[in-house]
Amino acid sequence: MKEKNSKINIDFNYLQPDEMIERAKKFYQLVNSRRSVRDFESRGIPKEVIQHCLRAAGTAPSGANRQPWHFAVISNPLIKKQIREGAELEEQEFYASRAPQDWLDALAPLGTDAKKPFLEHAPYLIVIFAEKYSMDAKNKKQKNYYVTESVGIATGLLITALHGAGLATLTHTPAPMKFLNQILGRPQAEKPLMILVVGYPEKDAKVPAIKRKDLSEVASFH
Numbered sequence: 001m002k003e004k005n006s007k008i009n010i011d012f013n014y015l016q017p018d019e020m021i022e023r024a025k026k027f028y029q030l031v032n033s034r035r036s037v038r039d040f041e042s043r044g045i046p047k048e049v050i051q052h053c054l055r056a057a058g059t060a061p062s063g064a065n066r067q068p069w070h071f072a073v074i075s076n077p078l079i080k081k082q083i084r085e086g087a088e089l090e091e092q093e094f095y096a097s098r099a100p101q102d103w104l105d106a107l108a109p110l111g112t113d114a115k116k117p118f119l120e121h122a123p124y125l126i127v128i129f130a131e132k133y134s135m136d137a138k139n140k141k142q143k144n145y146y147v148t149e150s151v152g153i154a155t156g157l158l159i160t161a162l163h164g165a166g167l168a169t170l171t172h173t174p175a176p177m178k179f180l181n182q183i184l185g186r187p188q189a190e191k192p193l194m195i196l197v198v199g200y201p202e203k204d205a206k207v208p209a210i211k212r213k214d215l216s217e218v219a220s221f222h
Ligand code: IYR
Pocket: 091, 094, 107, 110, 112, 113, 114, 172, 173, 174, 175
């Protein structure tokens, strides 16, 4: 059945320019303090924080409003162990033979390798799945649109929400990732896009000394 085209008013907050500039600057300062970390404390996090952040992620715009995402949230140590084992198997292959030299050279400044202890140490892993298809009310396959874009936006919101809540994240992408469908019992129509590792950074956690591009390098005004 086709959904009715019914429209409602939005509750838009019109701000004065000064206030807008102040808010935009503050938000930039907040997100600019985010760094991907690889060393996590095992200290737990209230589940409610994760739930609110996932709700925030679910507000992302999506193609035809299909909301083609699924977030599998893992805190069970046995499942985390399985995920670590699966990821490390793939990563060993990647670092030993699958990755071409130019890719390994590009990764060298990050100091990454096939060992992924954070997959067990961090209190939460969120595996983000993209749904190529959804099932409609009659259990009929329904194609989704702009799936990667939509799930990418939702993931950005999730990372930002978690950072705003005072948590650190790491986007981890072992490749291939199909082992995650098996461990988590997710359908084949769902493609794992990444694992978001969530927790507090270890007290002495170090991050690579990388720089963000200047605005002039990433934007042009026409
Ligand atoms: N998936 C590997 C390799 C890796 C690839 C990129 I591109 C990175 O920015 C970081 C790592 C790993 O997680 O180690």
